[in-house]
Amino acid sequence: MRPRHRPWEEAADFQxxxxxxxxxxxxxxGEADPAARKDPLFAASRGLVWAEADGSRPGQAEAADLIAAALGPAPAPAELPPLYAAARRLPDDLCLMEKRDGEWRLTALSLSAGSFFTAQEVIGRSLGELHGPVTGFADRFLVRVQRIFEGLRPDLVLERRNWTVLNSNALHTPSSAPIRARIGEIGPSQAASALSxxxxxQTLRRLPRTGGALFTIRVWLAPLGSLAGQPERLAAFAHAWRSATPELRAYKRFDLYDDLVESFLADPQPA
Structure with a gap:
């Protein structure tokens, strides 16, 4: 397995x-049956993976229509919220953003592969509140992101990519505590397979009928050892890891993995 995207080759800072x-x-x-993964989470842990605000159903329905137009129509259980009915057809998590009281807010989301947060924790938050953990986001990026949402055209699809390293190969990671508690159990020789x-x-596009925006998040996982045997890609990763800004390192807690990553880079074995 090799990572489908390599955003560490693009920047050493949050962009x-x-x-x-x-x-x-x-x-x-890229996933044969997303519903087989998502439906058990929805049934057993609904508050972790699903949330919706009052009044969001029209926007959800338009998002579902957009996905049906891309994938073709498919029957959906009538009792399911429209956004979740659409999300179970996709590997992606789906987030509906709508303008409420002058702020772009998260009004519905299906979150089967969230990175250290849950649906109930973030529902209703504004753009600034959602990105609060990103060091310096409010000062450096918030106004630009708000302008992007305001100026988003219906015919435009935008994409960005993000990355990190974790000692977990699970897509569903609602909490950092149990994952980070296991870092000390990993020996240097295990870094290639134990780190992912x-x-x-991520993509963003306008919902022209209701005026909202649909944000998608597709998570890809690969062992760190998938970089072994690819000298140029390994060198690009090493450069990104070592030159990451202090703000990015603090936000992603790279410090927790420094010794293990450096052990791998010194002797890059396949997973």
Whole structure:
């Protein structure tokens, strides 16, 4: 297994990094039966993976229509919220953003692969509140992100990519505590298989009928050892890891993994 995207080759700092892509490239797919993964979580831990605000159903329905237009129509259980009915057809998590009281807010989300947060924790939050953990986001990026949402055209699809390293190969990671508690159990020789490259491919597009925006998050995982045997890609990763800004390192807690990553880079064995 090798990572499908390599955003560590692009920047050593947090970047907005949104770029236009062709509408036909909007959804990547790559999972045979997403519902088989998502439905058990929805049934057993609904508050972790699903939340919706009052009045969001019209926007959810439009988002579902947009996905049906891309994938083709499919029957959905009538009792399911429209956004979740659409999300169970996709590997991606789906987030509905709508303008409420002058702020872009998260009004519905299906979150089966969230990185250290749950649906109930973030529902109703504004753009600034959602990105609060990102060091310096309010000062450096918030106004630009708000302008992007305001100026988003219906015919435009935007994409960005994000990455980190974790000692987990699970998509569903609602809490950091149990994962980080196990870091001390990993020996240097195990870093290639015990550490995972976690890459998020995100897209944003307007919902022209209701005026909201649909944000998608597709998570790809690969062992750190998947970089072994690829000298140029390994060198790019090493450069990104070692030159990451203090703000980025603090936000992603790279310090927790420094010794293990450096052990791997010194002797890069396949997973």
């Amino acid at each position: 907005i990094g949104l770029r236009p892509i062709a509408p036909e490239d909007w959804l990547e797919g 490259l976690r890459v998020e491919r």
